[in-house]
Amino acid sequence: MNMIEAIRDAMDIMLAQDNNVVVFGEDVGYFGGVFRCTAGLQAKHGKHRVFDTPINESGIVGVAIGMGAYGLRPCVEIQFADYVYPAYDQIASEAARLRHRSNGQFYAPLVIRMPTGGGIFGGQTHSQSPEALFTHVSGLKTVVPSNPYDAKGLLISSIEDDDPVIFLEPKRLYNGPFDGHHERPSIPWSKHPLGEVPEHHYHVPLGEAAVRRQGSAVTILAYGTMVYVAEAAVAETGIDAEIIDLRTLLPLDMATIETSVKKTGRCMVIHEATLTSGFGAELCALVQESCFYHLEAPIERVTGWDTPYPHALEWEYFPGPARVGSALKRMMEA
Amino acid sequence: MAKPNSPIRLHVPEPAFRPGDTPDFSSLDIPAAGSVRRPTVDVSPEEIRDLAYGIIRVLDDAGAAVGPWDEALDSATAIRGLRYMMKTRVYDQRMVMAQRQGKTSFYMQCTGEEAVAVAQQMALQLGDMHFPTYRQQGLLIAAEHPLEELACQVFSNPGDVLQGRQLPVMYSFRDSGFFSISGNLGTQYVQAVGWAMASAIKGDSKIAAGWIGEGATAENDFHSALLYASVYNPPVILNVVNNQWAISTFQGLAAGDSATFASRAHGYGLASLRADGNDFLAVHAVSRWAAERARCGFGPTLIEWVTYRVAAHSTSDDPSQYRPQGEASAWPLGDPVERFKQHLIGRGVWSEELHAKAQEQIETEVRQAVRRAESLGTLNSGSKPSIKEMFEDVYKEMPPHLRKQRQQLGV
Known part of the structure; x- marks a missing residue:
């Protein structure tokens, strides 16, 4: 399965299993979503369970809160993370x-799903990564899957969770594990082991990171698309990095991070979102609090620049393998 | 007439009267009691557009119930309603005094608006859900929610079911059909629509009632609520309490000079009524009409309740800074308690003596309930809610980072 199919499968299973689950958002019902994540769900589960909404994000989240108070379990879609701001007060x-x-x-x-991140020539209104705006708010959980297997298991966990979950779907990963080499042909999920998704109901628990690559030289903290950028940079530099895919930003799996950084003595934090006050800043603070005396070099951050996401220059904006690779080399010289 | 191309000036609405002026509401268009027609509950919204501009009234100036909206409410229920209104007012007075004595930080009265909440609560059923603002304490009193629990919340004492987490009067009593008050204006309005949508999704017969002040109709959430109400036709009553003042901002800054709040519903194709919020019988009848319409599947009704905020916005406010002193007594729709009392006396089921006796009973009852609450502590005396509890309920289960912070606080 690709990530779209995995996400759809999670909603399909939950709609069938729990008649309090409802799915709605802009273009979500009859059409099945602009990224097709809900395709076929209305036909299968009925228009009272899966339906279209007006173009009004604060209303989508506002009515979802009222439904939650009644006893339903809404899983709503914001068409792009860039459109979530009108709903921010309700969230x-x-x-x-x-x-x-x-x-x-x-x-x-509630689960509030939204495609996030750039790399599709979406310009400044279809490319943002606003995760830090949610991790800063107490009471929310924030999840960013990086592959179809996790996407399904995490979404099932999120729908079953009794707290509001922000579910950010890296849109550049919908169809394959994109590593930032935009000039190369894309690889489909069918060629990746994490594209193998069981058909049954299963959980990937919230709050547990995954170590994607064992290594001894440096720990790279990544999530979403940046997991594959890290893998590419490691392959290209030959540096023996340990790559941690955070999967859930809040609650954060600090134990896995701490164990790894104490082992490697170095830590790099990468994300596609802008630098200043980004989630990376929180990660840096936490790592120095718990691992300061194990660090052999300053923690490095490689992120998007503090500018709006530029349409024509998106690959200059995107923190690709070259930038991550040179930061890795710099760290190892420190 | 101004000539084209002469300088255009920005129009900034102003209230008719400011401090020092003599208030005069004689230009306010108030239809005679009984003069507004009563449509059937399945009426299409476009057939009653005129009802968003009139004022539905049942009690006439002599206190008699007249016209098509008179439901001939039985006397026992009516007397119960009067007592709830009296109790709401006594409770407010008591809690303002407690605030002045430093027993709590803040209080908000609903003086003059008691009929709106009390009569609507009596027109709805157990299991329905209100999404109130901070001025609908009458809903809880008419639901006979224990007064002591309200007072404990205001005192943020160990008896406060909200553990001292919320500003005084921001109650939450799920079992009494009273949704948690946010304090952010307007947000609950669209949530009420969502609750009603859920009721319809589940094939339930319960209805929701959203509440908003006229000032907060300017918020986006008001328009989102009307939008979703118009699209999905859920069983919801959309109450707009037009008490004329949003702190110091007069209603014209939310409605402009020419629209009524009820007419806001027209662009959304929603049924809308405008009624005398100081007339207990009108509030009861109009609420019942909207509830029946919703329960029969005919969809939402917006109701503008025309009333007047007699007290200050809150204990932190001084209205003499922005409106004339005598405005409340000049208000042409009178006082809801006094009007209903006169009606019941006119019916022959009430008297000045019975009223005085009821007042005395209610004062004793309220004093005792508030004293019991005070005995558990107030904001500045006695024990506070558990500090440990501050970290609970942020999430269903406490995540490690909060557990760590709780340890840092040393609890």
Whole structure:
């Protein structure tokens, strides 16, 4: 399966298993979503369970909160992460705090799915990675899968979770494990082991990272598309890095990170989002708090630049294998 | 008439009266009680567009119930309604005093607006869900929710079911059909629509009631709510409490000079009514109409309740800075408690003596309930809610980073 099929499969299974699950968003119903993640679900589960909404993101999340208070389990789509801002008040002030402010009388068991990241010539309004805006809000969980197997297992866990989950889908990974070499032909998921997705219901638990590559020289903390960029940079530099795919940014699997950094003595943090106040800043702070006396070099960050995502110059913006590779070499010389 | 190409000036609406002026509402168009027709609950919205500009009234100036909206409410229920309104007012007075005595940080009264919440609660059923603002404490009192629990919340004491997490009066009582008040204006309006959509998805018969003040209709969430209500036709009552003032901002800054809040529904093709919010019988009848319409599957109704915020916005506000002193007593729709009392006396089922006796009973009841709450502590005396609990309920299960922070606080 590719990642689109895996995500659809997770929703399909949950719609069949739990009649409180509902799926809705812009173009999600009859048409099946602009990325086809919900294709066929309305025909199969009915228009009362899977339906289109007006182009009104604060309304999508606002009605989902009300449905959650009633007892439903909405899994909604924001068409692009770049469109989530109108819904931010409903997410940050309402969904995130409802359980706490009502002392558990009400809560918001929502999943808010949204395609994230660049690399498809989407310009500044179809390329952003706003994960740090969600990890900063207490009460939210934030998930970023990097492959079809995880996407399905994490989405099932997210739908079953009783807290609001922001589910960011790296759109450049929908069809294959993209490593930043945009000039090369793309590789489909059918050629990747993590494209093998069981048909049955299974979990990938929230809050557990995966070590994608064992190594001894440096720890690379990555998520989403950047996992494959890291793999490419490691292959090209020959540096024996350990690559950790965080999978869930919050709650964060700090134990796996700490074990790895204490072993390697070096840490690099990479993400596609802009640098300043990005999630990488939090990772740097946490790593120095817990691993300072094991560090042999300053922690490096390789990220998108602090500019809007430029349409024609997106490969100059994107933190590809060349930038990650030269940072790796620089770290090893320190 | 101005000539084309002469300088264009920005129009900034102003209220008719400011401090020092003598308020005069004689230009306000108030139809006679009983003069607005009562359509059937399956009426199409376009057939009742005129009802968004009138004011549905049942009680006339002499206190008699007149016209097609008079439901001939039985006297026992009516007296119960009067007592709930009186209790709401007494509770408000008591809690303002407690705030002045430093027992809590903040309080918000609903003086003059008691009928809106009390009568609507009595028109709905157990299992329906209100998504209130901070001025609908009457919903809880009419639901006979224990007053002591309200007071404990205001005092943020160990008896507070919200563990001192929320600002005073931002209650949440799920079992009494009262959704958690956010404090962010307007956000709950679209959530009410979502709750009603869920009821329809599940084939349930319960309805939701969204509440918003006229000032907050300017928020995006109001328009999102009307949009989703119009698209999915869920069983929801969309209440707009037009009490004329949003802190210091008069209603014209939310509606402009020419529209009514009820007419906002027209662009969305929603049924809309405008009613006298100080008339208990009108509120009850109009709420019942909207509830029946929703329960029969005919969809949402927006209702503008025309009322007046007699008290300050909150204990942190001083209205003498922005509106004339005598405005409340000049308000032409009168006082809801006084009007309903006169009606019941006119019916022969109530008297000044019974009223005075009821007032005394209610004052005792409220005083005792608030005292019981106070005995558990107030914001500045007695024990506080557990500090350990502060970290609970951020998530269903506490993640490691919060556990660590709780350890850092030493609890």
